[in-house]
Amino acid sequence: MSQDTTNASNNLGWDPIDPHGINPHDEAHKGHFVADWKMQISILVILLVFTVLTVGFYNLEQWAETAFEITLPKWINIAGAMSIATVKAILVAAFFMQLKYDKVLNTFVMLFCLFCVALFLGFTMIDLGSRHLVDPERAPPIVAGGTGVGLNAAPVDKKFSLILSPKVNTGGSNIVYYARLHGNEEKPGLLYYREKGDEASFWKKFYGAHASGRDELDERNFYEQLGFTTGTSISDSNASHPRYGLTPGLFSDVDPKTAESQDDGH
Amino acid sequence: MMQTLASAQPDILQKLIFGETPAPSEAAAWSDGLFLMITWFSIFFFVLLMGLMVYFTIKYRRRPGVPAQPSPHHNLLLEIFWTVVPSSSLIVMFVLGFQGYTSKVVSPDNAMELKIQGSKWSWIATYPNGATSPETQALSRVVDNENHTVIEGKQYPIFYLPENTDVKLRMMSTDVIHAFWIPEYRTKMDVIPNRYTGFGFRTPILTPGDTYVHRETGEVMPGRDMWVFCAEYCGDDHSRMAATIRIVPQEVYDQKMADWSVKLSPIDAGIKIWTQLCKTCHETDGTRLVGPAWNSFKNADGEFGFGYDALLEDGSSVIRDANYYRESILDPNAKIVKGFAPAMPSYQGQLSEEDIDNLIVFIQSLSDRNPNAGQDAGDAEEAGSDTEAGSDS
Amino acid sequence: MSTLEANAGHHHDEGSYFDGPPGMMARIWQWSTTVDHKKIGVMYLVAVLFMFFLGGMAAIGVRYELLDPIRTQTTEFVNAAGDIETVTVTTGESLKELMGGMFGEGVSGSQIYNRVFTLHGAIMVFMFIIPAIPAALGNFLLPIMLGAKDVAFPRLNLLSWYIYVVGCLFGVLSILLGGVDTGWTFYTPYSTTTDADHWRVVLMVMAAFILGFSSILTGLNFVVTVHKLRAPGMGWFDMPLMIWALYATAIIQVLATPVVGITLLLLIFERVMHIGIFDPSLGGDPVLYQHFFWFYSHPVVYVMILPGMGIISEVIAVNARKHIFGYRAIAFSSLGIAGVSFLVWGHHIFTAMGELAAILFSGLTFLVAIPTAIKMFNWVATLYKGSIVINTAMTYGLMFLFTFSIGGLTGLPLATLATDLHLHDSYYVVAHFHYTMMGGTVIAFMAGLHHWWPKMFGKMYSEKGAMLGAALVFIGFNLTFFTQFFLGTQGMPRRYANYVDEFQTLHQISSAGSLILLVGFLVHLFVFVQSLLSGDKAPANPWGGLTLEWETESPPIEHNFHKEPILKHGPYDFETTVPPHWDPKDYPLPENAGKH
């Protein structure tokens, strides 16, 4: 890079037409690339065909699973969908975005960016997937702490607990098939029953027949909110669960009201 | 058996860097040695670079009319040399560091497991027999004999460990991320709410010089104290989240285990929970900390203590009965006493029903409206068992 | 011996970029709507220095608090009646006594301390050190050094300044509302749960998010400028090393910052909606946040240090009147650092991550040491057989070599797994990154500021005053932070307002050092103000530099050059070229010039 300065005047060392020496023979200097409409429309058709393919593949798989109970290994599903997506992405980038006809630099920018994405995903997954290696106990997840607003915890804010989410015992089958089987999925869930004014019977059916129950208290409290009892008796001690109001105290109390109700409890 | 890089007798540099006491375990000594090795490596290169810099700066200082002497603009061999030589020593560092890491993170199968629970802002250690340590000591203790005063800081738990034993920590947090750091073992690990983390160490064999002073009796006992600090920032009292690990002879440890597994009376059990969890924020002598104090008293903010009305943020008032305390423990933000921040975490899932009951008995005992007043200890215990019966019904 | 023909004659008919229309309002309007990179650079400089002042005050506050540990103590004493009384007192709440009213009632000393150190970290990282060199000095210098009239997208440049200001306003607003206590890293789940009934934390996170956009746009602008706007004749390897450094910096800014954008966005969602991605109670992973955060924030430490390294390359070469040793090695090591910076973020999480990942990241982390070491050797080798003058910029340059090599070498035990388990999150780390960030970036920034001050403002400054300031900064800095290495190894954790008794002496030395540091910077402030008010007119090329910015006047004219400059010599050809605006008689060239 130290230039021979003595003859700098007659040998500039650079091309006056293309001072940066970036693209000495690039088309761009004579006019920008104009795409061919036939090519563009055929790319669109190919992309749509690929979309149909990937959706078809998905449905085929579903059909095989429901009709013949053939469950393909997971990687086939992932590899199929992702490789089609990759091909589609390459087509869009190369032809619609004209990377094929553009400067190599732009392609390089995208590739380096994808390399960073790969690093990011790869290393993060290595960490989260390998925590159990030395000591199996160190694998996630155990659930505690944080905001404390998990589904099982006492709500910090009442607005988070408007609708409870009990567990459904599906007997091991997939929830969607289970729901379809029982005809519940077709109707839009809770809201449907609430609007029809038939919610009580829904929950009665729900708890009576299917629910294994996320939390006994949730069930009971939900029934209470709806205005009827489940018939299950819950001890006073448990009833003082703080989620939906309080129950009598445990020791002889200063407040006569709570003392009374404690007597009732015994 | 791994060979240590550091000598058993710490030299001056080692003392300057890591303090007077020698490393308590081989793994710690190894990492000290590695640190010193890296330090010497660094000193070598630092002196080399700075020496050359100062020498050049003086030798080639600018003199009027004297031009800079031409010299090569680059020298590939030289550049390769000073790239490759330090790089290869980096490989050595990596390998040794990896080795030391393994010895800290992996512990033998027969190691004694100590469960550590971190929460804002205290540590609880649970021993294999289910006991937890009720003993505490202060960060600093000054006895002023002339004025008959004792000055003590906040109380921190003491975790007793037997000498010459492999210990494995299984740690978990109940709220935010903490880190359990034993500086003398040169190891820390984050304590995370969604999984167990841990490391291991071997307690040293006590030497005659290892002693501590018993807090109450003032006796000099054999043992070795080590600080534990929370190293991951966790909020207001992060800097007060400390504990002591006390290495004691096996028989002392066994005695402690035997003592602690005795069932406590409700009030004592309450005191124990208070010391472990609540004391950071609630005093019992009327002092205002993050939360209100628990004893009964009156001041400008209103009345405090069991049986008295609490003034709430919204202007209403509610009587402090057992229910109030129960709710405040499980759902602390439901009722906030006027003038205090909604800072308390929920203890849902951390305290059993019995724990809560015991805690309430203790809170009641602090009030002059104690409903259990007049009953002796036996009665208090009866009250406790009554409740248990109640909860079974 | 060709001098440049482009600017052979001085044209004084074209005014400097500083000239403006008469009238205060007209000038304010002109500056606030300008697309001139020089004006934008100066505006950045002013904003950044103001933020440095705020962050510095917070730092002094932190050191003031640490003179004494905050200690709640119980005293038993015998009262007049002969009974034993117990009194609980809290001592050492220095900051609370000083400024407790600012944070409202019922805030404890520890809480104030937590807010002040968060303030220091957040301001210094997001609002000072990231934009300091690239956005302030870089904006001013990059186009001139390339021989261009402006950056590639001047309006975008102005936009990124405004975004920066809006971001700063968000941050300051959050402070005025009472400050945040999350630490500048916003670690979950603490940051999503603390201060739950307030918007302060969200505001601060928003500030960091907005500042990220400013950083991206500046980086994008610089990358395109370097690619497309180099002066005729300037190939990639004719660029000054400052440009290489800024180029590498810009690449990191463009590629890393979007990740922190989405991270902070997720954090805001997490806080206001509890979406659960980082919340363990919903199955989220709090350490995932740390991965997200450090994927940006590790590369970003090179955004902070790389431009500093660029400045040092310039300052040392010019003041040693010497061709930089191993130009290509330095240029490629800048790119190398940029590349490797994306591979090593895990070393911030060694104590929280799985063992396999920790080992992987430890190995990769050592890679960073190599390009940095190459640079150090090259800078020292550049001094060999030079003609070295010690002015303020050069003093800071040599100071950089001293402090930054300490900072770099003390990083080795942090990359080594076994020792990092001890040193992580201790004062050792605090000392290490202050040696790299303050001893590296801030000192390089001071070197650059002194080196280009005459060019930027057209005024010389008092060399004696500046040297005094530099000496004070050097002493104060080392006193403040060298002690902290020992605090760390002996067991003092970070972010502690309360500590055990044996650490107090070292803390007090450190606090004393911080005062000296403050005085040093005040001396510099005084020198700069005095220079602006009554400094001598600066010549076009006071130090004899060969890069293009020395060919135009001081301060530069509106469009930088009278004629588009054509590059005829390399940036460091001191042996063969008489610098522009210099008399060849005053500038002896070596006898056997041009042989190398």
Place this chain on the structure above:
Amino acid sequence: MTMIDTDTSGVPARILKSPMHWRNAKHQSHWRSGDEEFDAAKFGMWLFLSTEVLLFAGIFCGYAVFRMLYPEAWANGSHSLDWRMGAANTAILLFSSWTAANAVRLCQLDKQFWFKINILITILCAIAFVAIKFTFEYGIKLPEGKAPGTFFSYPYATDPHEPLWWSLYYIGTGIHAFHVIIGAFLFAFVLWRAHRYQAYGPTQYTLVENSALYWHIVDLIWIFLFPLLYLIH
């Protein structure tokens, strides 16, 4: 730069003389030529697109990590989505991508009318995409209780980690829909300028090109989001 000599007889003089008209537009003074300016703008746009990709990388990373940890929840979540809506939106975006590319081509050829029509179709596609997303997806899922994080209250949930899936679904598709809306505004601006001034033509179409590039990257991200969310289980 090739000057395509197009027929300007039908264009009113008011527009032809406007400084905004593409024939009258000049490059900024710090560039040597309009060509270089165009190249730089395009390069800058590609850099910006790479930042967009990295922005979405955060969501993809969250998806990948939690999919690895909670495969059951992910399978359930993906089964709860309606692939027909996803496929319809994919087709809409692909088609609009084609019209955007077409718009660039027609602009290069100075076919102003068809150029504007193509831009208009692209905007309509954007609106259709967002409308489908909001009415047939969010509008149905949210009342069922399939909401993000703690708002989740779907009664048939079998896995406790399903709220996480919905969080990522809403944030991923939400941020994507936000990008679609930005793209629509960008094209609306282009359309307005094209209509008002004929601002874009063979020598002056930087903004058209860059808007189209932006639109394609939005499309690209959806090409990956679609199988990840709807098809992989």
